[in-house]
């Protein structure tokens with residue numbers, strides 16, 4: 177069989193993934209028209225490229241429909257329960273770096289830490305009769321983080337994009353989202369809590385622990401790991 181490698185199908189992550197493999201002697205390229213999701217691999221036999229949205233790669237790895245996949249570790253850890261049992265990180269790739277953070281309105285001068293947020297959340301509930309809302313698409317990661325940090329009096333509201341706008345739009349009081357330059361937060365008058373770093377993320381090459389690897393696939397994987405300079409530590 178062929179070893180299926182899932183990579184992001186567009187944008188920054190796709191280009192940088194192609195460059196990363198290219199530097200290591202494996203040419204990935206899209207074929208066909210600009211809009212056609214077809215691609216090819218040169219430099220190694222037995223590898224098939226599958227173009228996917230970064231957000232779908234975790235699910236495809238777990239389903240075993242791809243053997244390897246490139247995506248942010250934030251998406252893996254958010255979308256997969258017990259992710260370490262489902263996939264194995266083979267190589268951090270050094271791009272797509274972003275932090276998942278918790279931020280509040282900049283004018284909340286008394287709220288600079290999680291402890292302050294906890295107090296503010298309790299006060300908010302007492303005053304308004306409802307819980308403080310935190311907008312995010314990272315439900316699992318935010319819930320686990322706040323539970324570990326002892327913050328309880330809040331409610332998550334789902335936001336699948338433009339999350340920083342939810343405070344201004346009055347659909348949330350605080351947000352948890354990915355940031356890299358911090359510009360979107362600043363432009364929306366939001367401030368990161370001093371201890372509000374939930375997770376550091378970067379694009380990472382993952383191996384599925386659920387996909388079936390036949391003998392040919394295992395040989396191809398060994399060759400690929402050799403070319404990519406990845407140590408073959410035990411599963």
Ligand SMILES: Nc1ncnc2c1ncn2[C@@H]1O[C@H](COP(=O)(O)OP(=O)(O)OP(=O)(O)O)[C@@H](O)[C@H]1O
Pocket residue numbers: 184187189229230231232247248249250251272273274354355356357377378
């Ligand atoms: N501003 C940013 N800088 C760097 N990396 C980012 C930034 N924002 C998001 N990322 C990372 O990129 C990945 C998400 O990429 P992308 O937005 O292409 O995925 P997606 O939401 O699945 O795309 P699609 O729009 O196809 O559904 C995540 O791992 C995230 O951490």
Ligand SMILES: O=P(O)(O)OC[C@H]1O[C@H](OP(=O)(O)OP(=O)(O)O)[C@H](O)[C@@H]1O
Pocket residue numbers: 336337338339340353354355356357358359360361
């Ligand atoms: O810190 P910055 O450099 O300003 O980057 C942060 C922004 O980038 C991402 O959004 P993206 O453009 O990927 O779109 P999204 O809102 O749909 O996730 C993220 O959700 C932030 O909104």
